[in-house]
Amino acid sequence: xxxxLIYELSAPGRTGxxxxxxxxxxxxxxxxxxxxxxxxxxxxxxxxxxxxxxxxQLNYAIDKGMYPLGSCTMKYNPxxxxxxxxxxxxxxxxxxxxxxxxxxxLYLMHTLQEYLKAIGGFAGxxxxxxxxxxxxxxxxxMMRRYHQARGDMQRDTILVxxxxxxxxxxxxxxxxxxxxxxxxxxxxxxxxxxxxxxxNERVVGLMITNPNTLGLFEENIVEVVxxxxxxxxxxxxxxxxxxxLMGVMRPGDVGIDVMHFNLHKTFSTPHGGGGPGSGPVGxxxxxxxxxxxxxxxxxxxxSDDDHPYFTFYQPPQSIGPVKSFWGHFGVMVRAYTYIRMxxxxxxxxxxxxxxxNANYLRSQLRDVYPIPYDRLCKHEFVAEGHFADAxxxxxxxxxxxxxxxxxxxxxxxxxxxxxxxxxxxxTETESRQTLDAxxxxxxxxxxEARTQPDLLHEAxxxxxxxxxxxxxxxxxxxxxxxxx
Amino acid sequence: MNSVEIRYNKTxxxxxxxxDVFVVGISDYAQNTLSDVVYxxxxxxxxxxxxxxxxxxxxxxxxxxxxxxxxSGKVTAINKTLDNAPEVINEDPLxxxxxxxxxxxxxxxxxxxxxxxxxxxxxxxxx
Numbered sequence: 001x002x003x004x005l006i007y008e009l010s011a012p013g014r015t016g017x018x019x020x021x022x023x024x025x026x027x028x029x030x031x032x033x034x035x036x037x038x039x040x041x042x043x044x045x046x047x048x049x050x051x052x053x054x055x056x057q058l059n060y061a062i063d064k065g066m067y068p069l070g071s072c073t074m075k076y077n078p079x080x081x082x083x084x085x086x087x088x089x090x091x092x093x094x095x096x097x098x099x100x101x102x103x104x105x106l107y108l109m110h111t112l113q114e115y116l117k118a119i120g121g122f123a124g125x126x127x128x129x130x131x132x133x134x135x136x137x138x139x140x141x142m143m144r145r146y147h148q149a150r151g152d153m154q155r156d157t158i159l160v161x162x163x164x165x166x167x168x169x170x171x172x173x174x175x176x177x178x179x180x181x182x183x184x185x186x187x188x189x190x191x192x193x194x195x196x197x198x199x200n201e202r203v204v205g206l207m208i209t210n211p212n213t214l215g216l217f218e219e220n221i222v223e224v225v226x227x228x229x230x231x232x233x234x235x236x237x238x239x240x241x242x243x244x245l246m247g248v249m250r251p252g253d254v255g256i257d258v259m260h261f262n263l264h265k266t267f268s269t270p271h272g273g274g275g276p277g278s279g280p281v282g283x284x285x286x287x288x289x290x291x292x293x294x295x296x297x298x299x300x301x302x303s304d305d306d307h308p309y310f311t312f313y314q315p316p317q318s319i320g321p322v323k324s325f326w327g328h329f330g331v332m333v334r335a336y337t338y339i340r341m342x343x344x345x346x347x348x349x350x351x352x353x354x355x356x357n358a359n360y361l362r363s364q365l366r367d368v369y370p371i372p373y374d375r376l377c378k379h380e381f382v383a384e385g386h387f388a389d390a391x392x393x394x395x396x397x398x399x400x401x402x403x404x405x406x407x408x409x410x411x412x413x414x415x416x417x418x419x420x421x422x423x424x425x426x427t428e429t430e431s432r433q434t435l436d437a438x439x440x441x442x443x444x445x446x447x448e449a450r451t452q453p454d455l456l457h458e459a460x461x462x463x464x465x466x467x468x469x470x471x472x473x474x475x476x477x478x479x480x481x482x483x484x
Numbered sequence: 485m486n487s488v489e490i491r492y493n494k495t496x497x498x499x500x501x502x503x504d505v506f507v508v509g510i511s512d513y514a515q516n517t518l519s520d521v522v523y524x525x526x527x528x529x530x531x532x533x534x535x536x537x538x539x540x541x542x543x544x545x546x547x548x549x550x551x552x553x554x555x556s557g558k559v560t561a562i563n564k565t566l567d568n569a570p571e572v573i574n575e576d577p578l579x580x581x582x583x584x585x586x587x588x589x590x591x592x593x594x595x596x597x598x599x600x601x602x603x604x605x606x607x608x609x610x611x
Contacts, residue, residue, distance in 0.1 A: 474522035
């Protein structure tokens with residue numbers, strides 16, 4: 001049974017709160033501002049509590065079961081992160097407090113900047129961007145400013161491989177630059193001939209997602225970076241897939257000039273409805289002066305060996321702030337906690353297990369689901385949700401059927417370069433038992449696709465709502481409550 | 485309509501001659517791969533389109549895809565029906581589901597497009 005909307009629980013005159021008696025003169029709203037056509041719900045306190053508790057019970061979350069949503073890194077969010085973020089000394093700060101009264105917070109931000117520099121191999125980091133795509137925009141604006149500051153004004157193009165995240169071309173367009181898409185070769189790498197053909201004096205840079213959206217490590221990354229640098233361009237690394245690399249490979253070491261981190265993916269903070277993101281950006285020394293300000297630095301004048309003092313600092317050629325105040329501080333506390341709890345060796349182990357889990361699951365499915373780029377993958381892999389002998393079955397049907405088994409479907413229909421894509425990212429969170437269980441479900445569904453295709457077409461059968469009419473929802477969207 | 489030859493782009497658009505202009509749409513394979521089309525963004529009448537460059541967007545529940553002009557020229561008409569009934573592209577991609585009509589700058593460009601057999605080979609190669 002579905003939960004009614006809170007408007008549908010409304011009963012005229014019912015209230016949840018009795019305000020105290022008025023002890024100031026009553027001020028009447030002017031008639032012109034009074035409305036009687038607002039359908040505000042009239043409900044009691046218990047109506048509200050029950051409504052939202054019931055809704056919360058319908059939620060699916062990583063705390064309930066496996067959540068291999070490709071590209072999203074839905075790893076477990078350790079509860080200790082929440083304990084740290086709720087410490088009153090962090091939770092009750094005001095962003096306008098004098099810096100001398102928030103030294104603990106500044107210490108945390110400064111240390112997190114240093115950790116991210118060390119993990120990524122960068123010379124500078126800003127913590128401001130609100131999430132990944134915002135970090136991309138920040139990075140592209142810095143790249144543009146870098147060329148302009150050198151008087152290199154004709155550059156207006158960003159090269160984007162077709163295996164990159166969809167946000168890469170979007171961030172390029174947001175920055176007022178032109179996108180040139182590069183094809184992939186047969187192994188899923190950037191087509192080097194196409195790259196060479198487009199590497200010229202118009203290129204601001206290349207945006208590369210590595211590992212790419214096929215879950216494959218760019219085998220020619222050194223050559224890709226060399227070609228782009230040779231034409232005067234910069235290389236932007238989309239760090240959304242850092243969960244495959246942390247502690248193993250530092251993007252800065254292969255010449256990536258600028259990269260965003262997704263604290264909410266790689267560093268285990270809640271996302272996907274669970275909280276805001278955070279997209280710090282790391283840069284090479286050549287770009288450090290353009291970082292959005294302020295960043296947190298150690299103030300040597302006011303520090304001694306036992307008493308470090310931190311302050312805000314505006315880089316000299318900063319592109320300016322990209323976010324109000326200091327970014328999503330609560331997310332930074334969680335990510336910092338995660339890094340401290342794992343340590344350097346633990347971060348590397350997490351990446352290794354994320355890669356191992358993806359390869360294990362791939363090995364359990366590759367004889368049943370076609371995998372077009374079937375080579376050693378990193379943290380995720382992409383299969384086809386399509387069978388030659390069950391042509392009516394699509395990735396969508398497989399995803400909906402998975403819901404019946406109480407697990408979350410993978411990402412489907414992305415990346416676009418794989419037909420009926422099923423993009424599977426188990427993360428390091430899962431044990432061999434949960435991976436085996438997920439593989440068994442997917443193998444059963446592949447069997448059902450041949451023997452009982454309607455079971456898939458009509459799925460989900462056991463969810464609170466059945467197959468949604470996504471087509472009508474997209475063609476004739478209803479975006480707000482309409483009183484019937 | 486069978487008597488009128490349709491030619492294709494590798495990128496799954498088609499064009500056929502109709503009087504002085506060329507009618508342009510997306511192929512049956514393209515509509516089937518996209519699945520249910522929910523929104524179409526087209527240029528304005530009078531706009532110039534360039535062969536091989538994007539002239540609009542076809543959005544389905546799966547993806548938003550650019551559509552590329554098979555010929556260069558001026559847009560003389562757009563298919564208004566699609567505003568309220570984008571599903572016509574799925575129902576009749578080569579007929580009523582057309583997108584735009586183009587006054588070709590160089591009608592010989594049409595000869596360079598793929599014929600049905602060559603296009604079928606492209607589709608087969610995509611699997």
